[in-house]
Amino acid sequence: MRDGSPRLWPYSPANSPIALPDRPVLCSTQEVITLLRKTNSPSTSVTLSDKDLAAWLAEFGTETESIDALLGAQNVPPIAQRRPILLLGELANPYRLQDINIGPLPIFPVRLEGVCKTWADGLDTREAYPGVHHVTLARTPGWWEHSHLGMATVEQMKAMMAWLENGVRGSWRPVKLGEGCVRLDDQPEIPPPSKADISWDGTVERVDLPMPEPTGPMLDLSTLMVPVHTRQGCYNHRGRLARCAHMNQREFHDNLFRKGSSHRWNEILTVQ
Numbered sequence: 001m002r003d004g005s006p007r008l009w010p011y012s013p014a015n016s017p018i019a020l021p022d023r024p025v026l027c028s029t030q031e032v033i034t035l036l037r038k039t040n041s042p043s044t045s046v047t048l049s050d051k052d053l054a055a056w057l058a059e060f061g062t063e064t065e066s067i068d069a070l071l072g073a074q075n076v077p078p079i080a081q082r083r084p085i086l087l088l089g090e091l092a093n094p095y096r097l098q099d100i101n102i103g104p105l106p107i108f109p110v111r112l113e114g115v116c117k118t119w120a121d122g123l124d125t126r127e128a129y130p131g132v133h134h135v136t137l138a139r140t141p142g143w144w145e146h147s148h149l150g151m152a153t154v155e156q157m158k159a160m161m162a163w164l165e166n167g168v169r170g171s172w173r174p175v176k177l178g179e180g181c182v183r184l185d186d187q188p189e190i191p192p193p194s195k196a197d198i199s200w201d202g203t204v205e206r207v208d209l210p211m212p213e214p215t216g217p218m219l220d221l222s223t224l225m226v227p228v229h230t231r232q233g234c235y236n237h238r239g240r241l242a243r244c245a246h247m248n249q250r251e252f253h254d255n256l257f258r259k260g261s262s263h264r265w266n267e268i269l270t271v272q
Contacts, residue, residue, distance in 0.1 A: 006032050006094035020092045020148065021107055022188050024060055026070055027094040028104040035060040035067060035106070044183070044214040050223040054080045056184075057108060057151060067106060074104050082151040084219065086110070086182065086226045088117055089135030089244070091160055092148035100163045102156040109188040110149045110219070113211065115180035115269070116140045116192075117147065117244040119252050120229035121236075121262035124166055130253040134164060136229040138241055138268040139179055142207030145192035145245050146185065149219075157225060164227055173230045177221045178270035184216030192245040205240060222272060233265035241268075 006027055024035035038059040042048065048056060058079045061067045068078040090096040092107055115137050124132040152160070157174070164172040193207045200206075235242040235252070237260050242252055 006098045021094070022109070022146075024106070024108045025094070026067065026104060026106050027097050028074060029098055029101070032094050033062065033070065035108075036062060038066075042217040044217060046217040047220055048184075048217050049220050050084070051080075053084060053219060053223070054082070054151075056217075057106065060106075060108075071104060071106075076104050077153055079106065079151055082106075082153055083157065084224045085150045085152050085157055085160070086224060087148040087150045088137065088227065090132065091150070091164075091227075100159055102152075102159045105156060106151045108149045108151070109185045110147050111144055111183050111185040111188075111190075111214070111216070112137075112147050113144050113181040113183070114139060114141060115177065116143045116145060116241065118234045118241045119244060119247070119249070119257075120234055121232040121257075122171070122229060123253075123257070126166065130250070130257075133249050133252060133257070134229065135244055136234050136265070137177075137180075137226065138234050138263065139270070140198070140205055140207065140241070140243075142209070142211065143193060144190075144207075144211050146188040146190070147182075149182070149184075149224075161227060168231075171229065171231045172227050173265075174225050175228055175269075176224065176272040177226055178272045180221075181218055182221065182224060183214055183218045186215035187212075195246050200240060202239065228265055228269060228271075230265045232262035233268060234263055236261045236263045 026033040071078055117135050118138050120134045120136040190212050193209055197207055197209050198205050199208050242256055
């Protein structure tokens with residue numbers, strides 16, 4: 001299904017990154033195309049290598065064309081010549097991707113486990129007030145939530161990192177996760193834990209609920225690039241995190257931003 005121009009994608013700077021894809025899509029400069037799966041999902045106990053992941057994602061397409069045919073029609077590399085990157089916040093928004101002008105990018109739903117999306121403690125002033133608060137990662141044992149996987153070329157990855165940094169070199173860093181789990185997900189509609197589901201002993205926040213059954217295979221974290229904020233890390237609200245799942249951008253800016261301290265990024269996330 002062809003969903004029209006990315007400029008028509010629902011988007012509000014004040015509520016980013018709420019309006020993000022809830023299904024596999026191919027986002028290009030001209031249109032957003034819904035992708036369908038051609039075969040059954042691999043076992044949930046499997047960990048996909050980079051080659052296995054590319055082979056599995058190459059099975060997606062429309063009713064009449066494979067994803068590689070769709071990419072080839074736009075004269076860009078096929079899935080096998082792309083690498084996985086975790087798309088946090090606006091990096092998964094088709095409207096924003098057209099701003100960055102990186103060209104066609106396949107996007108797939110994934111589930112994060114043991115790590116959460118949280119607001120980076122820094123403001124990008126390129127948008128109208130209050131600007132854009134980007135998204136980074138932090139550990140939370142037992143947590144799960146929906147996110148997005150992009151299959152990008154090396155040049156696309158460089159363009160996304162450069163856009164995040166906005167001329168401030170070293171403010172963002174591409175890392176490989178040393179904890180948590182990222183898996184392909186067939187049920188992105190499953191909600192994450194609520195605030196009430198998280199306990200805190202004064203040092204560690206953790207989820208007390210059992211995790212929903214997985215619906216897709218795990219990704220090899222050694223092959224997955226993840227951009228994280230490294231200047232101030234993420235917000236520290238009296239020792240606790242401001243998770244994107246519990247607080248939209250406007251609420252974060254009005255109620256928490258610059259009213260507390262920040263976690264050092266390498267104290268809240270282990271990398272390889």
